[in-house]
Amino acid sequence: xxxxxxxxxxxxxxxxxxxxxxxxxxxxxxxxxxxxxxxxxxxxxxxxxxxxxxxxxxxxxxxxxxxxxxxxxxxxxxxxxxxxxxxxxxxxxxxxxxxxxxxxxxxxxxxxxxxxxxxxxxxxxxxxxxxxxxxxxxxxxxxxxxxxxxxxxxxxxxxxxxxxxxxxxxxxxxxxxxxxxxxxxxxxxxxxxxxxxxxxxxxxxxxxxxxxxxxxxxxxxxxxxxxxxxxxxxxxxxxxxxxxxxxxxxxxxxxxxxxxxxxxxxxxxxxxxxxxxxxxxxxxx
Numbered sequence: 317x318x319x320x321x322x323x324x325x326x327x328x329x330x331x332x333x334x335x336x337x338x339x340x341x342x343x344x345x346x347x348x349x350x351x352x353x354x355x356x357x358x359x360x361x362x363x364x365x366x367x368x369x370x371x372x373x374x375x376x377x378x379x380x381x382x383x384x385x386x387x388x389x390x391x392x393x394x395x396x397x398x399x400x401x402x403x404x405x406x407x408x409x410x411x412x413x414x415x416x417x418x419x420x421x422x423x424x425x426x427x428x429x430x431x432x433x434x435x436x437x438x439x440x441x442x443x444x445x446x447x448x449x450x451x452x453x454x455x456x457x458x459x460x461x462x463x464x465x466x467x468x469x470x471x472x473x474x475x476x477x478x479x480x481x482x483x484x485x486x487x488x489x490x491x492x493x494x495x496x497x498x499x500x501x502x503x504x505x506x507x508x509x510x511x512x513x514x515x516x517x518x519x520x521x522x523x524x525x526x527x528x529x530x531x532x533x534x535x536x537x538x539x540x541x542x543x544x545x546x547x548x549x550x551x552x553x554x555x556x557x558x559x560x561x562x563x564x565x566x567x568x569x570x571x572x573x574x575x576x577x578x579x580x581x582x583x584x585x586x587x588x589x590x591x592x593x594x595x596x597x598x599x600x601x
Contacts (some may be wrong), residue, residue, distance in 0.1 A: 319574060319585055322523025324503050326530075327577060329373045329415060331408045333581055336366040344546045348351060353542045355596050359582025360538045367537055368581035371433050374530060375417050376521065378503040382417070383424040384450070385519055385530055386578060390436025395476030401432065409449070423456040424500060428532030428578065429513040430465050431550065432473070435481040446484040456500070457483045458494035460513025503584055509534045509564060512550065513555030518564070528574040528585075532561050536579045541565055541588065541595040547569040565595055 317328040339345070347365030350356060361367050376383040388408060396402045409419060414594050418566065427435050438455065439446040444589040448455070465478055485491050496508035496517050506517040512533040519530035534557070536548050544561040551557040568575060568588040575597070576585040 317584060319528065319576065320525045321521050321528045321574060322503070323379055324521050324523045324528075325377045326521070326525045326528065327377070327415065327417070328372050328576075328584055329408070329412050329417070330370060330372040331406060332371040333368070334370075335362055335368045338424075338548065341369075341536055341548055341550065342539070342546055343549065344543070345537070349543075350390070350539060353539055353593070356539060359584075359599065360580065360597075367520075367539065369579050370581040370584070371538060371579065372584075373412075373437070374576065374578070375422075376504060376519075378501050378521075378523070381424065381501050381504070382386065382422050383426055383500060383504065384417075384422050384453075385426045386428055386434040386532070387425060387437035387449070389433050390439070390481065392441040393432070393436055393476075393480055394593055395473055396432055419450050420452055422450045422453045425453045426500070426506075426519070427452050427455070427457055427461075428469060428518065428530075429461055429516040430457065430474075430482060431513065431533070432477045434533075434578075437476060438481045439484045446480050448485050448488050448490055453490065455491045455492055456494050456498070458496055458506075458515040458517055459483070460496060461513060461517075464514045507564075509560050511553050511555075511560040512548065513552050526574075528573070528576060529564075529568060530576045530578060532578050534564060535577065538577065538580055538597045541597060542593055544595075550582070569595055 319326045340527050348366035350361050371388050374385040437449050440449045497504040503523045507520050509516050509518040518532045521528040547554040569590050586599040589598045
């Protein structure tokens with residue numbers, strides 16, 4: 317799946333999609349409540365009110381640049397809180413290469429934050445050691461985000477993520493710690509969107525009068541447009557996370573900005589509009 321914004325293209329590369337099993341993440345999104353939000357079907361929920369979620373990377377191709385935003389779960393990782401995310405043996409890199417994006421062609425890796433499902437393919441296991449997957453890329457980590465998770469008292473699961481998916485990049489000298497409003501190039505810049513994590517960022521794209529916005533995890537699912545008070549159990553600061561959703565999605569409502577959800581399944585992208593029930597996604601494809 318691919319979208320065009322002026323001279324920029326954004327391509328979706330899926331590692332994992334699932335229907336149901338998301339109540340651990342969004343406990344308020346019961347099937348009964350989800351069925352009340354009828355526009356979620358069929359892209360974002362099934363007729364029984366079970367949510368659809370996706371773990372995917374997004375490749376931004378801007379003039380002279382090839383940027384991958386968030387790198388999913390990765391293979392061979394251990395110590396993850398969700399059992400089936402451990403020791404995965406998926407074909408993500410092979411499928412990425414077949415789609416025309418071999419790892420060597422990526423010049424920038426951007427992590428919106430440092431949770432396990434956004435940094436996994438930063439590294440791969442080679443001869444028993446974690447090596448950077450994208451050898452020709454600079455890896456951009458938010459300075460505020462990195463410093464938070466570099467503290468000694470982080471939970472064991474996050475310490476494992478840092479050890480196998482972030483610190484090997486640091487040791488290889490391929491990283492840059494950037495400000496939350498960092499500009500990557502003329503067309504692509506970061507947008508501070510704290511709450512889900514202390515240094516979380518989203519991504520704004522602008523080219524030839526067209527715009528797009530990559531959410532990161534300000535919302536795991538489009539149901540949170542209609543119900544911004546539904547916080548994820550993974551939100552570090554639920555009050556700030558809700559405020560960020562209301563501010564950003566409210567500011568996008570009614571504007572011709574393509575919103576691309578980092579975990580939105582199905583057609584994934586659309587525009588935010590207002591209706592009698594609040595905000596919703598108007599699908600563009």
